[in-house]
Amino acid sequence: xxxxxxxxxxxxxxxxxxxxxxxxxxxxxxxxxxxxxxxxxxxxxxxxxxxxxxxxxxxxxxxxxxxxxxxxxxxxxxxxxxxxxxxxxxxxxxxxxxxxxxxxxxxxxxxxxxxxxxxxxxxxxxxxxxxxxxxxxxxxxxxxxxxxxxxxxxxxxxxxxxxxxxxxxxxxxxxxxxxxxxxxxxxxxxxxxxxxxxxxxxxxxxxxxxxxxxxxxxxxxxxxxxxxxxxxxxxxxxxxxxxxxxxxxxxxxxxxxxxxxxxxxxxxxxxxxxxxxxxxxxxxxxxxxxxxxxxxxxxxxxxxxxxxxxxxxxxxxxxxxxxxxxxxxxxxxxxxxxxxxxxxxxxxxxxxxxxxxxxxxxxxxxxxxxxxxxxxxxxxxxxxxxxxxxxxxxxxxxxxxxxxxxxxxxxxxxxxxxxxxxxxxxxxxxxxxxxxxxxxxxxxxxxxxxxxxxxxxxxxxxxxxxxxxxxxxxxxxxxxxxxxxxxxxxxxxxxxxxxxxxxxxxxxxxxxxxxxxxxxxxxxxxx
Numbered sequence: 001x002x003x004x005x006x007x008x009x010x011x012x013x014x015x016x017x018x019x020x021x022x023x024x025x026x027x028x029x030x031x032x033x034x035x036x037x038x039x040x041x042x043x044x045x046x047x048x049x050x051x052x053x054x055x056x057x058x059x060x061x062x063x064x065x066x067x068x069x070x071x072x073x074x075x076x077x078x079x080x081x082x083x084x085x086x087x088x089x090x091x092x093x094x095x096x097x098x099x100x101x102x103x104x105x106x107x108x109x110x111x112x113x114x115x116x117x118x119x120x121x122x123x124x125x126x127x128x129x130x131x132x133x134x135x136x137x138x139x140x141x142x143x144x145x146x147x148x149x150x151x152x153x154x155x156x157x158x159x160x161x162x163x164x165x166x167x168x169x170x171x172x173x174x175x176x177x178x179x180x181x182x183x184x185x186x187x188x189x190x191x192x193x194x195x196x197x198x199x200x201x202x203x204x205x206x207x208x209x210x211x212x213x214x215x216x217x218x219x220x221x222x223x224x225x226x227x228x229x230x231x232x233x234x235x236x237x238x239x240x241x242x243x244x245x246x247x248x249x250x251x252x253x254x255x256x257x258x259x260x261x262x263x264x265x266x267x268x269x270x271x272x273x274x275x276x277x278x279x280x281x282x283x284x285x286x287x288x289x290x291x292x293x294x295x296x297x298x299x300x301x302x303x304x305x306x307x308x309x310x311x312x313x314x315x316x317x318x319x320x321x322x323x324x325x326x327x328x329x330x331x332x333x334x335x336x337x338x339x340x341x342x343x344x345x346x347x348x349x350x351x352x353x354x355x356x357x358x359x360x361x362x363x364x365x366x367x368x369x370x371x372x373x374x375x376x377x378x379x380x381x382x383x384x385x386x387x388x389x390x391x392x393x394x395x396x397x398x399x400x401x402x403x404x405x406x407x408x409x410x411x412x413x414x415x416x417x418x419x420x421x422x423x424x425x426x427x428x429x430x431x432x433x434x435x436x437x438x439x440x441x442x443x444x445x446x447x448x449x450x451x452x453x454x455x456x457x458x459x460x461x462x463x464x465x466x467x468x469x470x471x472x473x474x475x476x477x478x479x480x481x482x483x484x485x486x487x488x489x490x491x492x493x494x495x496x497x498x499x500x501x502x503x504x505x506x507x508x509x510x511x512x513x514x515x516x517x518x519x520x521x522x523x524x525x526x527x
Contacts, residue, residue, distance in 0.1 A: 003030035006506065007043055011052030011477060014445050015467040016059040016452035021445055026057055028473045031505035035469055052477050055500055056444070059452040059465050060087025060474030061428050062144075064281040065218075065248055065408025067091065069098050069145070070117050070415060072137035078414035079515040081141050083495045084428040085476035086409075087504050088524065090459055092146030093248060093410075094220040095190030098122065099130035099147075100175050102155040109154045111305035112194070115291045115382050118415035126175075128182040131523050139521030142474070142504070144461055146218060147179035149189040149207065150196045161198045161302025169206050176210050185459050185526045186216035186244070191231075192223070192294060192332040194301035204238045213277075214460055214527055216244040225254035225337045226329040232267050239276070246458055247280040249410050251288065252395050253337045253388075261398035272404065279458045281408035282399040284430045286391040287489070289346060289412055289421035292384035295373060297324040298331050305382055312378050322370045338390035340369035344489075345376065347418025349383035354418040355490075358386075385412055387421050387489065400431070401441060406455040407431055422492040426485030429496035433484035444480060460527045473506040 006028045013024040013036065023039040027047070043049065063081055066089035071078040081089060091097070101109050101122050110122060124130045127147060134143065156171035157164055164172065176187060187207060190196050208217050217239055221231035232247070239245040247268065252261055271278045293301070293308065300311055300321055311317035325335045334343065340359040347354055353361055353376055362372035376384055399405055411424030423430075428451060435441045442450075456465030463472045476499065483498025495513060502510035504520040 003506070005029050005034070005047045007047045007049045008052050008057050008475070008477070009049050010039070011055045011057040013467055014056050014058045014448045016448055016465050018445050018449040021056065026467060026475070028503070028506045031473055033467060033469060033471045033473050036467060050501070054479060055477040056480050057467070057475060057477050058448045059467055060476050060502065060504065061085045061407075061451040062087070062455040062461065062465060063089040063409050064406040064455040064458065065090060065093050065283075065410045067093060067096070067116070067411060067413045069096075070120055070413050072134040072139055073120060074415045076415070077140060077515070077517070077519070079140065080411065080414060080425045081409070082502060082510055082515050083499060083513060084425070085478060085499050085502055086141055086428060087474040087476070087502065088142040088144060088461060088464060090144045090146065090185070090408075090455065092148050092184070093188050093218060095148040095150035095188055095193060095196045097127070097146060097148035097151045097188070099124055099127045100151060100155045100179065101125055105154050105158050108159045108304050109151065112150070112154060112159065115293055115305070116385070117413045126182065127179040127184055131182060135523055138519035139523065140519050142521045142524050144185050144459055144524045145183070146186050146188040146216075147176060147184040149187060149199070149204075150193055152176055152207070153195045153199065159195055159304030159307075161195065161299070163198065163200050164203050169203055172203075172207060173210055176207055180210070180215070183523070183525045186218065187211060188218040188248070190220040192220065194304075197222070197298050197301065201234060201238060208238050208243060211243040213243055216246050216459055218246040218248050220248045223332050224251050225257070225332055228252055228254065228257060228264065229267065232264060236267075236271050236278075241274065241276040244277040244279070244458065245271075249288070249408060250280040250282055250399050250405070251391055253288065253334070253390050255337070258392040259394055261395040265398065265402050268404070279404045279406060279454070280399065280402070281406040282396065283408060283410050283423045283427055284396065284400060284435060285421070285423050286393045286396055287387055287389045287421065288391065289385060289387045289410070289423075292345065292373070292377060292386045293382050294332070295325065295334050295343070295386070297321055297328065308382060309378070312374055318374060325370065334388055334390070338388045342389040344387045344389070345384060346387045346420055347385045347416040348376065348380045350380060351417060352379070385416065385418070397441060400435060404454070405450060406458060407451045419489070420492050422485065422487035422489055424487070425493055426487035426496060429483050429498060430485040432478070432480070433498065437480060437483075461524060462527065473503055475503040477501045
């Protein structure tokens with residue numbers, strides 16, 4: 001006995017390819033789209049019709065850059081993405097995945113991951129066991145996982161702050177091969193974070209050489225500020241056209257280089273002109289967010305979290321760090337790039353200090369901003385995150401306007417509480433409401449393409465991202481006249497308006513913008 005036919009009638013279909021919108025009826029049976037019909041088509045009496053008058057019917061959105069790896073393991077459901085119309089998230093970004101975990105290095109892995117993820121028992125060893133654990137809990141959105149270079153490095157050599165030797169690189173290669181065999185979509189790096197920041201290009205070359213031409217290497221580059229152009233060159237050199245390169249959350253976080261985003265896009269375009277598969281993602285905000293420990297200079301991270309905490313107690317180490325953060329521009333120096341007044345604490349383990357800038361906290365405590373930073377990191381045992389107001393709106397717009405730019409939220413992992421960056425709850429409606437409808441920067445079909453077929457093609461996500469016969473029925477309906485984000489920096493957890501229904505594999509999981517409580521997501525597999 002077949003599944004009931006469902007027809008989404010009366011809406012305007014945007015199919016995800018960039019083609020113009022058109023009135024149409026989308027016919028769904030089971031988990032698949034079985035036809036896209038002219039709006040005047042007659043339907044048999046056994047078809048269940050859903051009225052989408054006044055709404056756009058689009059493929060479910062694909063978040064090209066997510067950190068919600070831990071979402072299945074939370075006691076509270078993470079609805080931040082599904083209520084934006086996101087049906088699939090690409091996880092394992094910026095070099096951080098929840099596996100592999102080597103038993104001998106488990107403590108180093110646990111302390112590193114605790115800086116960004118809420119408390120989590122890492123009861124698995126390899127990616128296959130991680131996938132099984134996630135599937136047992138259930139996914140809200142579909143999950144397209146990457147394996148993180150930082151996690152590979154910790155598993156192979158702990159938190160050592162040095163270049164990897166030959167045997168350690170071989171161990172990383174074996175772990176990467178195992179992750180790909182288990183179903184990882186590719187490799188991610190986060191080269192401003194320990195321990196990846198200690199890796200030289202030859203280490204990355206060795207790992208990328210394992211990837212096939214359709215695998216993706218995504219990179220949070222070594223430097224997005226003073227040496228952003230050198231970092232683009234390094235990223236291109238590492239792949240050398242062998243596999244896909246995807247530049248994560250492309251940005252220019254150096255005031256002296258603001259408004260040079262066209263040059264950065266040109267460097268990527270030149271690689272594309274050579275036939276290389278190169279892409280990028282962006283979030284639609286002029287502020288970033290990451291762990292607070294990223295404010296410290298690279299050498300401070302050598303040896304892992306216990307070593308960092310010991311250096312925070314050392315007068316000599318603190319003096320050296322303060323001098324570097326005030327004067328050294330050779331590393332990703334977020335203090336020099338943003339200034340203390342623009343670094344806002346977003347979450348801490350104790351929930352103290354949240355919502356205040358480092359400068360404000362220093363004034364309240366009657367200490368210097370640097371001493372305030374040290375105090376927070378000591379008291380919170382490094383478990384703190386920040387929002388950085390250090391980007392230029394023109395650069396955001398330039399990146400957003402580029403045809404190879406996908407949309408990614410880059411929201412920090414759910415479950416930490418506090419005041420996260422509003423991108424976690426607002427990214428996709430913000431693009432569609434603010435930049436499409438209000439600013440007219442992109443056409444609506446083109447914006448939908450950036451959220452659907454483009455990331456599907458980049459990451460090799462099969463049968464999703466398009467409305468066409470035979471495609472998986474991951475769908476979203478929204479009102480183009482009212483869709484908008486409501487999350488702000490002061491109130492970041494507000495759900496958007498304008499999203500009506502979300503379907504995953506033909507099952508409605510969001511109605512009138514509210515998740516219905518059905519975990520219908522699944523772990524996806526690459527080509």
